[in-house]
Amino acid sequence: xxxxxxxxxxxxxxxxxxxxxxxxxxTLTKSEIKNRICQSEDxxxxxxxxxxxxxxxxKRAFELERMKLANITDTISVASTDLEGQGVNRRVNLRDxxxxxxxxxxxxxxxxxxxxRRAKKEKVAEDTWVSQIIPLLPIEIAEIIAKEPLxxxxx
Numbered sequence: 570x571x572x573x574x575x576x577x578x579x580x581x582x583x584x585x586x587x588x589x590x591x592x593x594x595x596t597l598t599k600s601e602i603k604n605r606i607c608q609s610e611d612x613x614x615x616x617x618x619x620x621x622x623x624x625x626x627x628k629r630a631f632e633l634e635r636m637k638l639a640n641i642t643d644t645i646s647v648a649s650t651d652l653e654g655q656g657v658n659r660r661v662n663l664r665d666x667x668x669x670x671x672x673x674x675x676x677x678x679x680x681x682x683x684x685x686r687r688a689k690k691e692k693v694a695e696d697t698w699v700s701q702i703i704p705l706l707p708i709e710i711a712e713i714i715a716k717e718p719l720x721x722x723x724x
Contacts, residue, residue, distance in 0.1 A: 584624050663688060663701040670706055674695045
């Protein structure tokens, strides 16, 4: 009974239990969580399967988005261009030159000012700034940017 639940990670089981209103915590074993789900007043195998499928689909979508962002941060090394037309032929990665934004201790306007100054000093083309700044932002902000339509993504 409900053996398919034990194939899931503990994290997924916790989400299923919480969605069903079952009282659980992370110290419980997978079997204990499964038992609590099965003993729940709202237990219905089909609805639990549907709930599980929804959670797994959401996790897959999140993982794909995370992988896209990781790919962006791993591959960003944009060729810089000389703002005065001299044709600099080198690659600049502002991730190595500008510290990540610390939301708890820094002011966003100051962070953008530092980033802009560094980008201009390194002669990084403005049309590549967004792709250079995304890895420096908290993941929550980067996810919002990644969800924007392609035509807005570099604005």
